[in-house]
Amino acid sequence: MALVLRDRVKETTTTTGTGTVTLAGASTGFQDFSVVGDGNTTYYTIVLGGEWEVGIGTYTASGTTLSRDTVLESSNSGSLVDFSAGTKDVFVTYPAERSVIGGMGYIENAATITQSSTLNAGHNAISAGPVTIDDGVVITVGAGQRWVIV
Numbered sequence: 001m002a003l004v005l006r007d008r009v010k011e012t013t014t015t016t017g018t019g020t021v022t023l024a025g026a027s028t029g030f031q032d033f034s035v036v037g038d039g040n041t042t043y044y045t046i047v048l049g050g051e052w053e054v055g056i057g058t059y060t061a062s063g064t065t066l067s068r069d070t071v072l073e074s075s076n077s078g079s080l081v082d083f084s085a086g087t088k089d090v091f092v093t094y095p096a097e098r099s100v101i102g103g104m105g106y107i108e109n110a111a112t113i114t115q116s117s118t119l120n121a122g123h124n125a126i127s128a129g130p131v132t133i134d135d136g137v138v139i140t141v142g143a144g145q146r147w148v149i150v
Helices: none
Strands: 008-011 043-050 051-060 070-074 088-092 126-127 147-149
Touching: none
Parallel strands: 126 147
Antiparallel strands: 008 088, 043 051, 043 088, 051 070
């Protein structure tokens, strides 16, 4: 499925531990994770006081859950956080690690693509090579679209 970002997506969860979280519905003034789409991945943050995690997860409509597939940063030294009891905020975010920062005089892209994705309709893509695509990973480029590796 696709990596999807949406604005103002925030729910809560009372799930504990290191596994998939069950979402409890949109916070007031926000959308729920269903706007990401069943089976799609998104960047997420989960936070409860000093416990926090930023990563990539997969939303599943059945059971309204978010898996915690890849941790990018966390209060547990970059590993899954063993969340304690309490109500945690879960929201879509755009991690600094994955952002495009043009003020540095250069832009970085990963040399290895580790997850499948689909170009958004009506968009093209560019990467600097060489680029390696992991086994089983599929990059879908629709009709009339282009992905250029320079």
